[in-house]
Amino acid sequence: MDFKSSDTLTSGMLSGPREQDVLPATAAAAVKIVIVGGFGVGKTTMVGSVSEIRPLTTEETMTEAGIGVDDDYGSETKTATTVAMDFGRISISEELVLYLFGTPGQERFWFLWNGLFEGALGAVVLIDTRRLEVSFDVIGRLEERGVPFIIAVNDFPDAPRHPVEALRTALDLEKEVPIVHCDARRRTSSRDALLTLMRYLHSLAMARA
Numbered sequence: 232m233d234f235k236s237s238d239t240l241t242s243g244m245l246s247g248p249r250e251q252d253v254l255p256a257t258a259a260a261a262v263k264i265v266i267v268g269g270f271g272v273g274k275t276t277m278v279g280s281v282s283e284i285r286p287l288t289t290e291e292t293m294t295e296a297g298i299g300v301d302d303d304y305g306s307e308t309k310t311a312t313t314v315a316m317d318f319g320r321i322s323i324s325e326e327l328v329l330y331l332f333g334t335p336g337q338e339r340f341w342f343l344w345n346g347l348f349e350g351a352l353g354a355v356v357l358i359d360t361r362r363l364e365v366s367f368d369v370i371g372r373l374e375e376r377g378v379p380f381i382i383a384v385n386d387f388p389d390a391p392r393h394p395v396e397a398l399r400t401a402l403d404l405e406k407e408v409p410i411v412h413c414d415a416r417r418r419t420s421s422r423d424a425l426l427t428l429m430r431y432l433h434s435l436a437m438a439r440a
């Protein structure tokens with residue numbers, strides 16, 4: 232079962248925004264959230280599934296030039312990869328809007344992460360249990376920059392299932408960091424992961440207060 236990516240922008244869409252893409256006049260506050268993770272864990276899919284506007288993606292076709300350079304796990308079905316960022320939007324309420332930024336997964340594009348993390352209120356770390364090791368550096372970078380995050384386990388059909396506490400130990404996470412399961416292809420599931428992050432950020436703010 233392949234995980235479908237979101238559509239890329241075409242020249243025909245540049246004539247003007249669709250009605251559903253226009254920011255509501257009632258919007259009073261915006262929050263920046265980043266979706267991070269290793270190569271092929273489903274970041275573009277998550278942004279595309281939950282965004283209320285047609286997502287902007289920067290996917291390019293994978294070529295032989297990436298062999299030996301990029302993590303090629305699952306490349307037998309994956310034909311495109313994000314080279315800059317994904318961008319989407321979701322309205323939490325009439326006043327609050329989330330702007331979603333998906334990061335590129337290949338290590339050679341990680342220099343872009345610093346700019347994407349700038350001003351981010353929090354992050355969703357999307358993981359694939361078949362390749363937990365690709366999440367270590369991702370989590371480390373968020374911790375270094377002090378960006379609060381949750382873990383969202385993208386439940387690929389052939390991925391092993393592990394108890395939450397076993398995952399927490401493997402990823403060396405504090406007990407307060409939420410871990411949730413999700414299916415990045417499903418809007419409701421991706422939405423629930425984002426709501427978990429928002430509740431976690433609220434609890435951190437209350438604790439500081």
